[in-house]
Structures are given as C-alpha cells and as structure tokens.
Amino acid sequence: MKDKTIICIQCEESFIFSVSEQKRFDKQGFDDPKRCPNCRKKKMKASESNDDSKKRKSKKLHSSRNYYDLDYE
Numbered sequence: 001m002k003d004k005t006i007i008c009i010q011c012e013e014s015f016i017f018s019v020s021e022q023k024r025f026d027k028q029g030f031d032d033p034k035r036c037p038n039c040r041k042k043k044m045k046a047s048e049s050n051d052d053s054k055k056r057k058s059k060k061l062h063s064s065r066n067y068y069d070l071d072y073e
C-alpha cells in the first residue's frame with residue numbers, strides 16, 4: 001500500500017489519504033474519501049449542529065413535561 005493523493009470534491013485541494021487511513025477505511029468497508037480532512041470536519045460540524053437543534057427540541061418537551069407534572073401535584 002502507498003499513500004494516495006486525492007482531490008477534494010468540495011474545495012478541489014489535493015490531500016494525502018495515508019496508508020493507515022486506507023487500512024481503517026478498508027476495515028470498515030468505506031470507499032476512498034472524496035473530501036479533504038478540513039471539509040470532512042466542516043461536514044461533521046454541520047451535522048453536529050443539526051443534532052443540537054434536536055436536543056434543544058427534546059429539552060423543550062422535557063421542561064413542558066416537568067411543568068405539567070408540577071401542575072398536576
């Protein structure tokens with residue numbers, strides 16, 4: 001195995017897909033990455049913020065439930 005140079009589909013910068021990463025991807029059955037580590041991080045952050053909004057929504061539900069419980073007592 002050798003390090004691969006891949007062109008990121010997002011920012012079109014080339015990046016190294018190292019042998020150790022290739023092994024890890026292969027183990028998990030992933031294809032070669034199409035994005036550089038930077039763009040992958042950005043993508044992860046974007047999905048994290050989506051999770052945050054979900055959490056906020058569930059918190060709201062929770063507090064309204066607590067309020068209901070207090071009211072009930």
Ligand SMILES: [Zn+2]
Binds near residue numbers: 009011013036037
């Ligand atoms: Zn990129």
